[in-house]
Amino acid sequence: MVDEIKSSVSLKKLWIKALILDCPFGESLPSCPMNCYRTLDISKRMYAAETMSEKDMDDYIKHHKECSERRSKQIKKSKI
Numbered sequence: 001m002v003d004e005i006k007s008s009v010s011l012k013k014l015w016i017k018a019l020i021l022d023c024p025f026g027e028s029l030p031s032c033p034m035n036c037y038r039t040l041d042i043s044k045r046m047y048a049a050e051t052m053s054e055k056d057m058d059d060y061i062k063h064h065k066e067c068s069e070r071r072s073k074q075i076k077k078s079k080i
Helices: 002-021 042-051 054-079
Strands: none
Touching: 002 042, 002 054
16 A cells, blocks of 8 residues: 555656656747746756655646646647
8 A cells, every 4th residue: 555655756857857848739828837936947946846745746737737727629630
């Protein structure tokens, strides 16, 4: 059980590190909460990811998933 929790937190940190580096859509929206991290140098970004609370990680990942879904739908509509 403890290993499952650790791997869950590790997976979340991996997500956060990727999102802190760049937006998967290439250009983030002005409302993206990760933008404030993306202005930092790389070592500060990684430190932020390593020290982020699990609740904050959950909130950022939730925001990302909702945003990705909206943007994916917009892309599909524009192709029609």
